[in-house]
Amino acid sequence: MTILALDWFLLIEKLILIAVIIFASLGVALYTTFAERKVAAILQDRPGPNRAGPFGLLQPLADGLKLITKEEIIPTHANKWLFILGPGLAMTAALMTCAVVPWGGTIDVMGHKVDLQIADINIGILYVFAVVSMGVYGVMIGGWASNNKFSLMAALRGASQAISYELAMGLSLIALLMITGSLSLRTIVEQQVGHVWNIVYQPVGFLIFFICALAECNRTPFDLPEAENELNFGYHQEYSSMKLGFYLFSEYINMFISSTIMATMFFGGYDLPFVTSHLTNPGTAAIVGIVVLMTKVVMFIFLFMWIRWTIPRFRYDQLMDLGWKKMIPLALANMLVTGFFILLKQNNWHF
Amino acid sequence: MQALTNRAKQVERAPMTFIEQLYLWNIVKGMAITFMHMFKKQPTIRYPEQKREFSPVFRGLHVLNRDEEGKERCTACGLCAVACPAEAITMEAAERLEGEENLYREEKYAAKYEINMLRCIFCGLCEEACPKDAIYLSETFTPADFNRKNFIYKKTDLLIPNPTTDAQGFAAAKGLN
Amino acid sequence: MAITHIIFWFLTALALVSALMVLLSKNPVYSVLWLVAVFFAISGHYILLNAQFLAIVNMIVYAGAIMVLFLFVIMLMNLDKETEPQKDIWMKIAGAVSGGCLLMMFIALVKQATEMTGKTALLKTGSIGLIENLGKALFSDYVVPFEISSVLFLSAMVGAVVIGKK
Numbered sequence: 197m198t199i200l201a202l203d204w205f206l207l208i209e210k211l212i213l214i215a216v217i218i219f220a221s222l223g224v225a226l227y228t229t230f231a232e233r234k235v236a237a238i239l240q241d242r243p244g245p246n247r248a249g250p251f252g253l254l255q256p257l258a259d260g261l262k263l264i265t266k267e268e269i270i271p272t273h274a275n276k277w278l279f280i281l282g283p284g285l286a287m288t289a290a291l292m293t294c295a296v297v298p299w300g301g302t303i304d305v306m307g308h309k310v311d312l313q314i315a316d317i318n319i320g321i322l323y324v325f326a327v328v329s330m331g332v333y334g335v336m337i338g339g340w341a342s343n344n345k346f347s348l349m350a351a352l353r354g355a356s357q358a359i360s361y362e363l364a365m366g367l368s369l370i371a372l373l374m375i376t377g378s379l380s381l382r383t384i385v386e387q388q389v390g391h392v393w394n395i396v397y398q399p400v401g402f403l404i405f406f407i408c409a410l411a412e413c414n415r416t417p418f419d420l421p422e423a424e425n426e427l428n429f430g431y432h433q434e435y436s437s438m439k440l441g442f443y444l445f446s447e448y449i450n451m452f453i454s455s456t457i458m459a460t461m462f463f464g465g466y467d468l469p470f471v472t473s474h475l476t477n478p479g480t481a482a483i484v485g486i487v488v489l490m491t492k493v494v495m496f497i498f499l500f501m502w503i504r505w506t507i508p509r510f511r512y513d514q515l516m517d518l519g520w521k522k523m524i525p526l527a528l529a530n531m532l533v534t535g536f537f538i539l540l541k542q543n544n545w546h547f
Numbered sequence: 548m549q550a551l552t553n554r555a556k557q558v559e560r561a562p563m564t565f566i567e568q569l570y571l572w573n574i575v576k577g578m579a580i581t582f583m584h585m586f587k588k589q590p591t592i593r594y595p596e597q598k599r600e601f602s603p604v605f606r607g608l609h610v611l612n613r614d615e616e617g618k619e620r621c622t623a624c625g626l627c628a629v630a631c632p633a634e635a636i637t638m639e640a641a642e643r644l645e646g647e648e649n650l651y652r653e654e655k656y657a658a659k660y661e662i663n664m665l666r667c668i669f670c671g672l673c674e675e676a677c678p679k680d681a682i683y684l685s686e687t688f689t690p691a692d693f694n695r696k697n698f699i700y701k702k703t704d705l706l707i708p709n710p711t712t713d714a715q716g717f718a719a720a721k722g723l724n
Numbered sequence: 725m726a727i728t729h730i731i732f733w734f735l736t737a738l739a740l741v742s743a744l745m746v747l748l749s750k751n752p753v754y755s756v757l758w759l760v761a762v763f764f765a766i767s768g769h770y771i772l773l774n775a776q777f778l779a780i781v782n783m784i785v786y787a788g789a790i791m792v793l794f795l796f797v798i799m800l801m802n803l804d805k806e807t808e809p810q811k812d813i814w815m816k817i818a819g820a821v822s823g824g825c826l827l828m829m830f831i832a833l834v835k836q837a838t839e840m841t842g843k844t845a846l847l848k849t850g851s852i853g854l855i856e857n858l859g860k861a862l863f864s865d866y867v868v869p870f871e872i873s874s875v876l877f878l879s880a881m882v883g884a885v886v887i888g889k890k
Contacts, residue, residue, distance in 0.1 A: 241590065242589060318855070319855060322777070329788025330787065333760070352799065355792050506578045
């Protein structure tokens with residue numbers, strides 16, 4: 197049997213890595229919900245959840261338990277299969293993105309070199325885009341299958357918003373990719389280790405990317421698909437129990453992943469300036485790398501929340517104006533300027 | 548029309564300047580404001596552990612008072628029921644029998660005394676109307692309940708503990724310790 | 725059978741079944757979703773041929789953007805069996821003929837591609853679908869058709885804006 201002619205070590209290594217990363221993302225998402233409530237509370241001079249466990253640390257577990265034990269309701273006129281498919285798609289798409297993120301350098305396990313990354317494909321960032329654009333289906337299918345006008349409107353809003361901001365996001369990244377010359381996230385990080393981070397070259401690109409990431413994650417000020425006062429609850433209005441939980445979790449996982457991508461693309465990933473390039477022991481370097489990356493991610497997540505509890509929601513036409521008339525031209529201009537400087541540098545700074 | 552105060556601000560309809568159009572500067576200002584709130588003192592009172600002080604004029608749950616010897620002060624005159632704007636108080640009078648002198652101070656007493664706590668507005672007019680200092684509003688809340696019937700407080704619910712038999716309870720109800 | 729064979733046959737079956745379901749579904753929303761499944765299967769084939777860039781772009785552009793817009797329109801129009809406009813017989817015949825022509829062209833193309841016969845996957849060998857080679861091919865050998873098609877896109881975009889302004 198040639199099926200068995202696989203590199204079994206590779207298979208097991210990747211399976212363990214996938215399991216660890218998925219469970220870690222779920223755990224992070226769980227505690228991001230807690231962090232969201234806590235950050236909101238602290239910004240509003242409140243203590244926030246503090247009853248379940250010390251400092252309320254068991255609150256997310258209690259929330260999860262509550263969601264699981266609630267009654268599963270499928271509305272009578274809902275499209276049953278799609279109604280179930282929607283949250284599953286949203287969750288799958290959210291979890292799939294973490295496959296290409298380099299979580300740390302390379303470590304040695306039993307004489308094998310193990311990359312702390314599930315798949316180092318040479319088009320890593322495009323893969324992220326593809327999976328993110330799949331996430332729209334979860335929203336659209338869920339919203340349509342609920343057979344509810346509010347849900348449908350919210351789903352359409354979500355989809356059009358995601359498509360609009362994906363364009364500006366891609367354009368802002370093209371400027372960065374012109375500098376790095378590679379689409380592989382690991383290569384992009386390795387270029388930044390020991391050198392300056394990409395944010396120095398691409399501040400405008402980062403700003404556009406960050407704003408678009410807010411829009412892609414449906415975070416305030418772009419949370420129009422969940423505009424409670426206009427659409428009751430948004431595309432997951434008819435959902436209950438863990439199906440609702442999947443939608444809510446996928447939102448937080450998306451936030452986690454987009455923070456990771458931003459940290460990787462613009463802020464050096466697992467690189468700690470002046471330290472990482474001097475670490476010789478790969479094990480130490482990997483641990484330092486993971487801690488550094490997680491610190492950056494936590495700071496981005498805090499920024500997301502800070503923005504959410506500061507800025508009010510956009511109106512729909514303002515959202516589209518910002519996306520199409522401001523972000524895309526700005527991204528294009530950024531691309532042109534970057535190209536100009538790259539050509540200038542190739543010409544040894546002579547016109 | 549002349550303005551009463553000089554706090555009114557003229558509405559500005561000037562077109563936004565370039566910096567305002569960028570939004571970013573104002574967003575940064577807003578975020579600085581929310582960030583400063585992280586270091587503010589939280590006014591929250593963590594309820595079961597900490598309790599909020601009542602104001603000295605707080606009017607809470609009713610108490611039917613006794614005198615120093617533990618006799619009920621109420622004579623069922625009905626003035627509190629008349630004074631009550633919400634008509635929450637009902638009572639039935641009875642005559643004191645031989646041998647009950649240690650229970651009731653006067654010859655007439657309230658055999659039944661009920662206050663409907665769902666009607667009561669805690670105005671304290673009953674307290675003011677009472678000529679015998681028999682009814683007082685204490686410094687406690689009416690506790691929540693699942694049943695409407697339980698909100699009609701009977702005399703046994705309202706009476707203060709007897710100082711001769713349950714001195715401790717009496718002192719606690721008076722708020723002496 | 726190597727693992728690439730199994731994946732190849734699985735993807736092929738998935739693509740064909742999904743394509744049939746696109747045609748056979750009564751509900752247009754289902755049709756669109758099956759079409760998305762077809763695109764996924766085709767992307768899988770691209771990956772087997774080591775054309776990762778094509779696979780991902782297929783997913784971003786077709787499955788991620790165009791199909792979302794299709795779904796958009798269908799959901800807003802709320803089409804179903806009762807409200808679907810019945811096309812007359814001539815339209816159906818014309819559709820069948822043009823579809824058949826396209827099919828014959830595809831078969832001819834596949835028969836001409838002799839270097840691909842008998843192969844299911846080029847996982848480590850092929851390199852034409854990689855982004856560097858694709859970029860070089862597009863901007864050196866095929867630069868004129870590439871630019872012409874971008875002008876076509878630009879004119880389509882201008883047209884869309886003009887229609888949208890009305």
